[in-house]
Amino acid sequence: MFIVPEPKKYIQKDGNFYFSQNLVITIPENSLYPESIHAFTELFKNYTAGKTDIEFLQSKKLGHTAVISEKPFDVCTPCIKSKSDYEYELEIRENFAMISFSETIGLIHALISFLQLIRIEDAETDIRLCVPCYDIYDKPDIAFRAIHLCVFHQTSLSFLKKAIALCGMTKCSHIIIEFWGMYRYECCPEISWKEAYTKEDILPLIKYANGLGLEVIPMLNHLGHASQGRICFGKHSALDNNLSLAPLFEDDGWSWCTTNPKTLRLLEECRRELIELCGKGSYFHIGFDEAYTFGTCRRCSKKDRNELMKEHLINITEDLKKYGRRPIMWSDMMHKNDDYDNKMYWLSGHGEYKIRPELPRDIIMAEWQYICTEEFKTAKSLAADGFSVLTCPWDTAENIDAAVNTAKNNTLMGVIGTTWHTLSQMQWLIPYISDKMWGDANLSIQEYQLCCSYHVRRCVPAEGRYENAGFSEQELSGHIY
């Protein structure tokens, strides 16, 4: 079975559904987003070596059913038993494929499964296209299945589209986009690099993501990482542009200065712009990790640091309510370090856990632990305190398994797979964690790597250009002599 994530139940039947230049997808009226129609029109062309055009036909007669066939399908179908969100059935026969679903997302996932089954076969002249006959029943184990994607200075729009396509084709539910100084805010262009992407650059990718059923969660660090950079390189997207922006930050530039009302106004404006950019959604990721020197300037240090942090969190939470959104925060500063084995847990707090009882439970805790290979005790502690919790692994299979199992075994809210600066070297990562979040990961790392290049090749065709192919521009880094 070459569908990732692997469907929950499937039976292969005899025969194949052969099709040629045209396919008609008859769907119930208004059952797909316009962005989905656009995205799937492109994807069907790409997955059929440019041979097949699809036409979406909206029908008033169809219940929660869609039909893929060579000719329009014009029969009334009864409303089949209702399905939960994300649940779908796909029956593929020799002349058609029938999809049963309740919500739009189920229809999108069934279309993605169909695309993944398309085979290109030899024929006497040219090629022919088919999909093997199957009965598939499918639904995910976890509803909230997110991937965190970083846009660094070196991240091309083409690479970003590949990463988004991969999250869509492996049926994630959310992507979190973090711009590392690489989004041009209208309210203050100087806080981003001159090469930052504009709204016009990014919007088509947001729509593409939405078309594939992904909710896009905007992200901006609201405490540490205020430079929109990493501590190890010392680049500061605001202060290296204009040092007179210094009062917005603590003296060393690493954290925002939250007793400066101008800082709070700027963050509010940036949130508004990102929310407008990222489209409909229920969340906003506010970062909040590694704020080593928060509250240290002359004005801030006169106040209690924990109180400052609490006030900041409450203000953000209240503002996000206006948009119907909940904040997601990294929770590494929200634990009593001594309670955990530091060989298994990485924590950066200094007593901030004391504010936990007073924080609004609208705040969702994103508990990242990258060396932990047991059920995350930290995550369970936050859940016991009444928080919605997302477990966040990174770059080893053992760590991913531990994070996903923690979420599943303790019915936590879900999982965020993080990818940071290593995504292009880890082709296996997104297919692996997506499979694990949906059901179970049964393939080898090599098979997940091949799954990545299989989709990348189709979703963002290289058109024969070496640097456009695969998941990184070059196979070798640096100069080769």
Ligand SMILES: [Zn+2]
């Ligand atoms: Zn300050």
